[in-house]
Amino acid sequence: MNQAIENLLQRFGEAVHEWKLVSPNEVHLTVSASHWREVAQYLRDDPLWQMDYPADLTVWDTGNEFGVYLRLWCSVYNRNVIVLTSIPREEPRIASLATLYPGVDWHEREMYDMYGVIFEGHPNLKRILLPDDWEGFPFRKDYVAEPSGNPLHGPQPVN
């Protein structure tokens, strides 16, 4: 594990802002968004890592920026890696991992649906849970969730 982390730090240098060994088989990495896909590809293909199982991907809104969270599992060494990054709210763009890990395809679509994050290179980036003609991205902190703002219904008559 230590050798694997050392190689990763050497390979990416400044792009890995922070790392923490949480338990003997779990690492948390904070990387810069520009290296998002490269780090994921390295973790998948490097023989010391072999993170072959995409467990989870999600986004959250702090009010100032979007955080991105990716959790991977390795079926060979039973290890977990959490990769974190942040992207600006004004232009939320990040490289898609859907061609690396088919399992994150739907997760990325959902995050596009809810936060409007553009995953560049995604083969089929369209709404998944909400109707195709929905306006706005409801999980953003500044979304107006009043019933009257619901683009499907508008104000409802009171009986």
Add this chain to the structure above:
Amino acid sequence: MVINVGPQHPSTHGVLRLILTLDGEQILACEPVIGYLHRGLEKMMERRPYRHNIPFTDRLDYLAALSNNLAICQCIERLGGVEVPERAQYIRVLLMELQRIASHLVFLGTFGTDLGATTMFLYAFREREMVLDLLEECTGARLTYNWVRVGGVPDDLPEGFGQKVLDFVKLFRQRIEEYDMLLTRNRIFRSRTQGIGVIPKETALAYGCSGPVARASGIPYDIRKVAPYEVYNRVEFDVPVFEDGDVWARYLVRMEELRQSLRIIEQVLRDMPDGPVQTKLPKIFKPPAGIAYSRVESPRGELSFMMVSDGGANPVRVHIRAPSFVNLSVLPRLLEGAKVADLVAILGSIDVVLGEIDR
């Protein structure tokens, strides 16, 4: 030809719509359309204090509500560094395994009906009713239990509960033999499931399949083993793994899990210590800022909650990694080239619950 299956169709187990492109009897492409049950639970959870969110999780996977309760409570416990008393951990494991039996029985019943073995439905629901009676005696509800708390469980087990569970275990062992006679040794059932809907190991890994779907494809991924929580590292049980990856293997995994759950229940009842069942927590619970996640092996697979806290009374973000959501994403790949007649068997064997897919 393009046809729609669902959203209102008995074999979709909820409101799932599949857009199928057909060439005669063969499926060329399949596009699942989901979201008919979307309630925005994750956003609703951001507006409430941490512990008020537990009842929402009952409405995710409504066939295994206790697993969801446990997953969110574990996540909040990790975020706030809350310890759980030993007896509460044993009670949690006991209820989780009863819940797994109830959920797998719904699978067996509906899967049998999907394939025309209607008798199985009556048998499976007869036993499920017994499990639900036990859970009702303990929690007061039959489906939406809301019975796990941050730092333990709300109450101790009722008087004489252990003996009732043991009686059920003894009876249920014989009943599993009956299921074997009805389905496992049924030639029609076998020929409709063997070699159908094969997920190769590499595909299951790359798509992030979990639970019985992954284990039927040769991946020994069971959270109870790879990252034991509560007291799962103190009980002995086997994780059934099959290599074939077909509908038949997924059925066999669940049948074997029923037997393993019984083993766990017996050990838990034997070893359960006395003591308190809940940790005292402050009235206004504010965990420190940070990110935490929890993983639970729900009957459908890896159920994971991820929470972001800024130190306030409400979470900044709650994310639910629903096992059915991920398992369903492999369906288009699985149905390519399959026969229309096998659609129901394949979809049934993934055992999706739309409540947790749409959230």
